[in-house]
Amino acid sequence: MKKNRTDFDTRFWAVRRKHSGLQLMETFFQITDLATSKKRLNSIMNYAxxxxxxxxxxxxxxxxxRQSMQSFIRAGYLITLKENKWAVNTQTEDSSPILLGLLxxxxxxxxxxxFKKAFREYSVQEFDYFMSGMVYFSLGVYDNLPERNIVSPYIHLTxxxxxxxxxxxxxxKKCC
Known part of the structure; x- marks a missing residue:
């Protein structure tokens, strides 16, 4: 008799083919826009x-x-690994403080x-741990607070x- 094993590993992306970091980021922003994702991350952090x-x-x-943010983090890591394959438009633009945000x-x-600075300070696994911890603490009432620095990973994610x-x-803009 054959034993069927159930795979409990969560996968945000349904297809098992390789994606580029930019494709994964495009998919992330198709699912949720920038303002909503920053607002949700902020509320998770506040309630945690x-x-x-x-x-x-x-x-x-x-x-x-949380799952989509984990995929987003991996997409950012992929971009830092393959930075030579694509170029970013680095023309000097008029940058107002409103456009800069935290940048x-x-x-x-x-x-x-x-992305380079974030992955120099923290690994992908540390970002995963941070996201899991923040979600855990935001979904319930607990006596303990997170034991690590939670501000720095939050700023990096934002x-x-x-x-x-x-x-x-x-x-x-470049391709059109």
């Missing part, structure tokens, strides 16, 4: 540090967001620097969202 409250959103939405002027001109959106925006 509040001991007596939990997020009122549907847990399945939060879990789906510095250097990072605005070359958004790839954001900057990576801005930088990825900027990369895709410039890529769209």
């Amino acid at each position: 540090v509040k001991r007596d409250r939990w997020i009122k959103e549907d847990p399945s939405v939060i879990f789906h967001f 510095s002027e250097k990072e605005y001109q070359n958004p790839l620097l954001v 900057k990576m969202l801005d930088a990825a959106h900027l990369i895709l925006e410039r890529r769209g």
Whole structure:
């Protein structure tokens, strides 16, 4: 008799073929826009540090967001590995403080620097651990707080969202 094993490993992408980092980022932003993803990440972070409250959103939405963010992080890592295969439009543009967001002027001109800096400080697994911990603490009331620095990975993720959106925006302008 054959034993059928159930694969419990979660996969955000249904197809098992290789994707480029830019394709994965495009898919991420097709599912959720920049403002919504930053707002959801911010609310998860806020509720994670509040001991007596939990997020009122549907847990399945939060879990789906965590999975999509994990895929987004891997896409950013793929981009840093294959940076020589594509070029970012680094023309000097008028950059107002509103457009910059959390990005510095250097990072605005070359958004790839954001991903390089983030993956120099933290590994993909550390970002996964951070996201899992924040989701865990935001979905319930707990006596303990996260034991690690949670501000720095949060800032890196917010900057990576801005930088990825900027990369895709410039890529769209370049090909048209």
